[in-house]
Amino acid sequence: MPQVEPYNGTTDPLDHLESYRALMALQGSLEAMLCKAFPATLRRTARLWFFGLKPSTVSSFEQLGRQFITNFAAGRRQRRTSDSLLDIKQREGESLKDYLDRFTAATWEVRELDQSVAMSALKTGARSYRFLFSIEKSFPADFTKMLVRARKYAKAEEAIASKRSATEQTSKKQKRRREERSRPKSQSSRWNKNQPRLKSPPRPRG
Structure with missing residues (x-):
C-alpha cells in the first residue's frame, strides 16, 4: 500500500491533503476515519497544530481540511492558470x-x-x-x-x-588530414634527409 509523505508544515498543505484523500479513498475509509488517521501523517509543527485544536471547532473532515490549509497557507505554492x-x-x-x-x-x-x-x-x-x-x-x-x-x-x-x-x-x-598532408616538412627533417649517412668504423682485426 502506498504511503503519504509526512507533512511538517513547510510545504504545500493542499498537496498533502490531496495525497492523503487519494490514499484513504483506495482503502474505502469513512469520514470519521479520515479525521482519526490524519494526525499520523503530520510531523513537528503540523502535529502540534493538530493537537492544539479544540474538538468543538471540527465537525467534519472538510472543515478540518480548510483549517489545515488556512493555517499552513504560507507554504502553499502559487498555482498556475x-x-x-x-x-x-x-x-x-x-x-x-x-x-x-x-x-x-x-x-x-x-x-x-x-x-x-x-x-x-x-x-x-x-x-x-x-x-x-x-x-x-x-x-x-x-x-x-x-x-x-x-x-x-x-x-x-x-x-x-x-x-x-x-x-x-x-x-x-x-x-x-588534408592539412596535415599538405603541411611542409620541418627544416630539421629536410636537413637530416640531405646529410650523408655516417659509416660505422671498420672492426679491428684480431
Whole structure:
C-alpha cells in the first residue's frame, strides 16, 4: 500500500491533503476515519497544530481540511492558470523537444487545464517552422493530439541535428588530414634527409 509523505508544515498543505484523500479513498475509509488517521501523517509543527485544536471547532473532515490549509497557507505554492501558459515561449536556439518538456511540465501545475488555451499557447510559443506549418494546414482536434504531433516533429528535428553534427565532424576530420598532408616538412627533417649517412668504423682485426 502506498504511503503519504509526512507533512511538517513547510510545504504545500493542499498537496498533502490531496495525497492523503487519494490514499484513504483506495482503502474505502469513512469520514470519521479520515479525521482519526490524519494526525499520523503530520510531523513537528503540523502535529502540534493538530493537537492544539479544540474538538468543538471540527465537525467534519472538510472543515478540518480548510483549517489545515488556512493555517499552513504560507507554504502553499502559487498555482498556475491556463492563461499563464501563454508566457512560455520557445527560446532562441532551444530545441522543440526542450520547449515541449518545459511546456508540458507547466501544464501539470494547472489544476483545471483549459485545452483550447493550452493549444493556443503552444502554437504561439513554438518557433519550429515545420510544426507550425503542419498545424496551420491541419489543426489538431485536441491538446493531446497536438502534443503527439509536436513530439513527432521534435524527434525528426533531433534526427536531422544528429545527422548534421555527424557530417560536420567527418568534414572536420577530412580537412585536418588534408592539412596535415599538405603541411611542409620541418627544416630539421629536410636537413637530416640531405646529410650523408655516417659509416660505422671498420672492426679491428684480431
